[in-house]
Amino acid sequence: MPLLVRAVLFDVFGTVVDWRSSMFAEINDVKFTKNIAVDVEKFIDSWRAAYRQGMADMRAGKSEKMSNRMVYRTALQHLLNEHLNEYFTDDELDHLSRIDHRYHPWPDSIPGLTRLKKKLITGTLSNGTSVALINMAKNAGLPWDVIFSTDMLGIHKPAPKAYLTAVKLLGLDPEHVILAAAHNQDLKAARAVGLKTAFICRPTEFGPYQEKDTTAEGPWDFITNSVEELADQLGT
Amino acid sequence: MPLLVRAVLFDVFGTVVDWRSSMFAEINDVKFTKNIAVDVEKFIDSWRAAYRQGMADMRAGKSEKMSNRMVYRTALQHLLNEHLNEYFTDDELDHLSRIDHRYHPWPDSIPGLTRLKKKLITGTLSNGTSVALINMAKNAGLPWDVIFSTDMLGIHKPAPKAYLTAVKLLGLDPEHVILAAAHNQDLKAARAVGLKTAFICRPTEFGPYQEKDTTAEGPWDFITNSVEELADQLGT
Numbered sequence: 001m002p003l004l005v006r007a008v009l010f011d012v013f014g015t016v017v018d019w020r021s022s023m024f025a026e027i028n029d030v031k032f033t034k035n036i037a038v039d040v041e042k043f044i045d046s047w048r049a050a051y052r053q054g055m056a057d058m059r060a061g062k063s064e065k066m067s068n069r070m071v072y073r074t075a076l077q078h079l080l081n082e083h084l085n086e087y088f089t090d091d092e093l094d095h096l097s098r099i100d101h102r103y104h105p106w107p108d109s110i111p112g113l114t115r116l117k118k119k120l121i122t123g124t125l126s127n128g129t130s131v132a133l134i135n136m137a138k139n140a141g142l143p144w145d146v147i148f149s150t151d152m153l154g155i156h157k158p159a160p161k162a163y164l165t166a167v168k169l170l171g172l173d174p175e176h177v178i179l180a181a182a183h184n185q186d187l188k189a190a191r192a193v194g195l196k197t198a199f200i201c202r203p204t205e206f207g208p209y210q211e212k213d214t215t216a217e218g219p220w221d222f223i224t225n226s227v228e229e230l231a232d233q234l235g236t
Numbered sequence: 237m238p239l240l241v242r243a244v245l246f247d248v249f250g251t252v253v254d255w256r257s258s259m260f261a262e263i264n265d266v267k268f269t270k271n272i273a274v275d276v277e278k279f280i281d282s283w284r285a286a287y288r289q290g291m292a293d294m295r296a297g298k299s300e301k302m303s304n305r306m307v308y309r310t311a312l313q314h315l316l317n318e319h320l321n322e323y324f325t326d327d328e329l330d331h332l333s334r335i336d337h338r339y340h341p342w343p344d345s346i347p348g349l350t351r352l353k354k355k356l357i358t359g360t361l362s363n364g365t366s367v368a369l370i371n372m373a374k375n376a377g378l379p380w381d382v383i384f385s386t387d388m389l390g391i392h393k394p395a396p397k398a399y400l401t402a403v404k405l406l407g408l409d410p411e412h413v414i415l416a417a418a419h420n421q422d423l424k425a426a427r428a429v430g431l432k433t434a435f436i437c438r439p440t441e442f443g444p445y446q447e448k449d450t451t452a453e454g455p456w457d458f459i460t461n462s463v464e465e466l467a468d469q470l471g472t
Contacts, residue, residue, distance in 0.1 A: 067407070135357075145370055171303070171367030
C-alpha cells in the first residue's frame with residue numbers, strides 16, 4: 001500500500017504541535033514576568049472553554065460576527081478582567097491572543113515531515129484558520145507543501161466534504177491520501193469517505209491525565225507514536 | 237512603506253515560472269525522441285489556444301464538466317490526432333498533459349523568494365489549479381508559505397474578490413499585501429482593491445516577439461526586473 005500513497009494530510013493541533021505545553025510555557029512566563037497569582041493549567045482550560053463558547057455563540061447568532069482571533073482575544077480579555085485586571089496593555093493582549101501562531105511542534109514532527117516530504121505531498125487538513133496555520137508553520141519551520149484550513153475550504157472536519165474537498169484539490173483519489181491524526185474521531189470520518197488513515201498517538205496532548213485518544217480505536221492503516229515512525233512505516 | 241508590508245502574493249505563470257521555455261524544451265525533446273516533424277512554437281500556441289477554447293466551451297455548458305487537466309489533455313490529444321497520430325501511448329499523453337507540473341522557475345525566482353520568505357509571508361495568487369501549483373512547487377523547489385489557487389478560492393483573477401479573499405485568509409489588510417505580477421492588468425485589478433503592487437518585467441514570457449507587458453503601465457509601488465530585485469527593494 002505505501003507505494004500507492006501520494007499525499008499525507010495532517011491534523012495539526014495536538015497531532016503536529018504540542019499546543020498545551022506551548023501555552024503553558026508562555027503563560028507561565030507571563031505569570032512570573034507580571035508577578036501575578038494564577039493557576040496556569042486552569043487558566044488554559046478556562047481560556048479554551050471560553051473560546052469554544054464564544055465560537056458557539058457566534059455560530060448560533062447570539063453574538064456579532066468576528067474573526068476567530070477576535071473571539072480568542074475577547075475570551076482572553078474576559079478572563080483577564082476577571083482575574084488580572086490592569087496588568088496588560090492592548091499590545092500585550094494582542095500578542096498573547098496570537099499564542100497559537102507560536103505553538104511548538106512535537107520533537108518528531110519536523111524530522112518526520114522533512115522525510116515524508118521527499119517522496120509525498122505533505123499538507124495540513126485542520127479546523128484551524130489560515131492565519132494561525134500559516135504563521136505557525138513560518139515560526140516553527142513546518143515544511144508543508146500545502147495548507148488546507150477550515151476558512152479556506154469553507155467547511156469543518158468531521159464533515160465528509162472537508163476531507164473530499166482537500167483530496168479533490170490535490171487531484172487525487174481518496175485511497176491515495178492518508179489522513180494523519182491523534183484523534184480517533186477524525187480518522188473515523190476520513191476512513192468513512194475512503195481515505196487511508198494514520199493514528200499518531202499523543203497520550204499527553206491534554207496533559208498528564210489525558211483519558212481520550214490514548215490508543216488506536218479503529219482499524220487504521222498505520223498506527224504510530226510519532227511522525228518519524230509514520231515516515232518509517234511509509235519507507236520515506 | 238516596505239516596513240508595513242507583511243506578505244507578497246505572486247502571480248505564477250510567466251511571473252515566477254518560464255512556462256514557454258519549459259514547454260519548448262520538453263516538446264522539442266519529444267520531437268527528437270519520437271522523430272516527428274512539428275513546429276514546436278506553433279504547437280505550443282495551438283495547444284494553449286485549444287485549452288482556452290476547451291475551458292470556454294465547458295464554462296458555457298457546451299461540453300461536459302471535467303477537470304482542468306482533462307481539458308488540457310483533451311486539447312493535446314486532438315492536436316496530436318491531427319498531427320501525430322499513433323506516436324504516443326496513453327501514459328505518455330498523461331505525462332505530457334502534466335507538463336505544467338514541470339515548468340521551470342526563472343533563474344531569479346528561487347533566490348528571490350528565499351530572501352523574501354525570511355521576513356515576509358510569500359504565497360501564490362494564481363488562476364492555476366492547486367494540483368498544478370502544488371506539484372510545480374514541489375518539483376521546482378519553490379518555497380511558498382501558502383498556495384492560493386483559483387479552485388481553492390472558487391474565483392478567478394481579476395475579480396476583486398479573488399484578491400480580497402486571499403488577503404482576508406492571511407488576516408491582513410490589503411495595504412499590507414503586495415501583489416507581484418508580470419502582467420499590468422493583474423496589478424491594475426489588485427491596486428483597485430487596495431493592495432500594493434510590484435511589476436516584475438518578463439519581456440520574453442511569450443517569446444522573443446512579445447508585445448504586451450514589456451514595460452510598467454501603471455503607478456506600481458515597485459517596478460523590477462526580477463524577484464531578486466524585489467527582495468532588494470524590500471530590504472530582505
